[in-house]
Amino acid sequence: MQTNQLTEKSDVYSFGVVLLELVTGRRALSFDRPIEEKSLSNYFLYALKHDFLFKIIDEKIVSSENMEQISAVCKLAKECLNVKGEDRPSMKEVAMELEGMIRREKHSWATNVDDQEEMKSLIPNDHVGTSSVGYDSINWDHIVLPISGGR
Incomplete structure (x- = not known):
């Protein structure tokens, strides 16, 4: 999307965004949020880098029993969101x-x-x-x- 070249790996990026929407309960783009939170994918990567990922996860799905699964889904989403298409699964x-x-x-x-x-x-x-x-x-x-x- 960022390079205007759609490939099979573009679908992977989009799927990563869908995974984020599911685990955060947020929309992919939200113009009524602060500027750093407008793009869910960028905000997710920022939260991951600064170690506050679990603060943006939807509290409706978080429990002590499923933290490992949520972490695995977030890791998969991160792989899907690689900027370089060839680095995505x-x-x-x-x-x-x-x-x-x-x-x-x-x-x-x-x-x-x-x-x-x-x-x-x-x-x-x-x-x-x-x-x-x-x-x-x-x-x-x-x-x-x-x-x-x-x-």
């Missing part, structure tokens, strides 16, 4: 990171495992090479039993 990498966060939450025991290779072997990896997040009934093999006659 791809959308596939962003989706994989989000899926990893979901899996770690589903398998909270995995965060206590020191050996990363062991942890990878313990978490099912049914969707290798896809960008889908989570599981749904379409991707599972089902046994269909005939219903004859009913009642």
